[in-house]
Amino acid sequence: MAQSLSKIYIHLIFHIKTTSPVIRQEDIERVHCYVGQLVNTTGCKVVRVGGVNDHVHILFLLSRDVAISHVVEEIKRNSSRWIKTLATHYRAFAWQNGYGVFSVSQSIVDKTLDYISNQEMHHKRFSFQDEYRQFLLSYGVEYDEAYVFKD
Numbered sequence: 004m005a006q007s008l009s010k011i012y013i014h015l016i017f018h019i020k021t022t023s024p025v026i027r028q029e030d031i032e033r034v035h036c037y038v039g040q041l042v043n044t045t046g047c048k049v050v051r052v053g054g055v056n057d058h059v060h061i062l063f064l065l066s067r068d069v070a071i072s073h074v075v076e077e078i079k080r081n082s083s084r085w086i087k088t089l090a091t092h093y094r095a096f097a098w099q100n101g102y103g104v105f106s107v108s109q110s111i112v113d114k115t116l117d118y119i120s121n122q123e124m125h126h127k128r129f130s131f132q133d134e135y136r137q138f139l140l141s142y143g144v145e146y147d148e149a150y151v152f153k154d
Contacts, residue, residue: 011065012050012107014115015075016138018058018131020097020154025056030089035059037085041078045069050112053119055126060119062107075102099154103135105142 007059026034035052038059042049046066053060061078065071079098086096107115118125125134132152139146 009065009067010109012109012112012115013061013065013071014105014107015061015063015064015071015078015102016058016103016104016135017075017079018099018135020099022154023095024092026086027090028056030086031056033089034082034086038078038082041081042074043149045077047074050085051116051119053122055122055131058131060122061111062115062119064084065088071104075104089130100149103138103144103154105138137152 011067029055035054038061039049042052042061042063046069048064048066050062050064051060052062063074065074079102083096083098087093129137135151138144139151
């Protein structure tokens with residue numbers, strides 16, 4: 004039997020719903036750790052999780068046995084359920100319906116890791132919406148503004 008070999012880096016980005024409470028500063032690291040564990044339970048391998056109080060960036064190695072949509076569904080469904088147990092502040096917590104997913108070349112993995120690690124500093128200069136638009140433009144993704152930032 005032939006063995007399939009692959010090493011595909013994926014950069015996943017998703018945001019909370021506009022009606023959701025933000026992730027409190029004291030909970031961000033814990034949430035990121037939990038999200039990373041969820042990535043690993045899908046058979047993928049988390050490389051880094053980061054973000055700020057209203058969105059998450061995840062760099063992971065895609066398993067050759069799983070679809071990206073399944074990975075995203077598992078992460079969002081299970082993390083949302085778990086976050087609601089952290090405090091009453093999160094009673095109405097929810098992730099947005101959509102997400103962005105981008106392939107990352109081996110040659111820019113280190114740059115991507117730095118980018119994810121420095122989200123707090125990055126977002127002192129750029130909003131999430133501006134950041135997300137830049138990803139879509141950089142990757143040549145056609146989109147309708149009316150739907151991209153809709154819950």
